[in-house]
Amino acid sequence: MTFSNQKRILVLRVMFIIAPLCILPNGVYAQDSINNKYLVSLIYLKSNKAINLEIKKTFPHAVKKREQYIEFNLREEIMFLPIYFFENQLIKKNFRIEKEFITTRSLYNKRYGFSSYQYPLFGKLLEKSDSKIVLTFSEPIEDYLVAEMLDARLNLGSAIKMGPAIQFLFKFNDAGLIEDVLIASCVYN
DSSP states (O other), rough: HHHHHHHHHHHHHHHHHHHHTTOSSTTTTHHHHOHHHHOOOOOOOOOOOOHHHHHHHHHHTSSSSSSSSSOOOEEEOOEEEEEEEEGHHHHHOOOOOHHHHHHHHHHHHHHHOOOEOGGGGGGTTTTOOSSSSEEOOOOOBEEEEEEEEEEEEOOOOBOOOOOEEEEEEEEEEESSSEEEEEEEEEEEE
């Protein structure tokens, strides 16, 4: 399968998932109530084989071995997630993030930081599973979005993180599709 065919398949998947979300009851309208970057990122995480392999490597005891695509739960909270785990990758790539924001954590935190807040619409996007892996999103900033997966069994709420984690930095093109993804594994202690 060529890269262009993979893109076509991804676009079709996005269309088939976003279209029904536009007519969901209880006021969940993709364009009015929820940023499409979240939806596109969820589809990408759910359907990309390479991403799923990385998740399996990070959480070998939290996933079923034969599971092709990893199940995870979506935290109904949006949290500030910094980009410092991607520092080396971002310096090499053109993500249109000013270098001083990449290399100086305090500048980035001051400009883009925010307090966590509840986002109950996330509860309507994915059916709850028995998975111990939890996905958390930050707010989209310009043309990128940061997300993080943690093992919920090792974490004490959103304030105290423990154990392995994997972060994703999604870069979007002008059409709102994912152009590039950076992955960073880390361990909180």
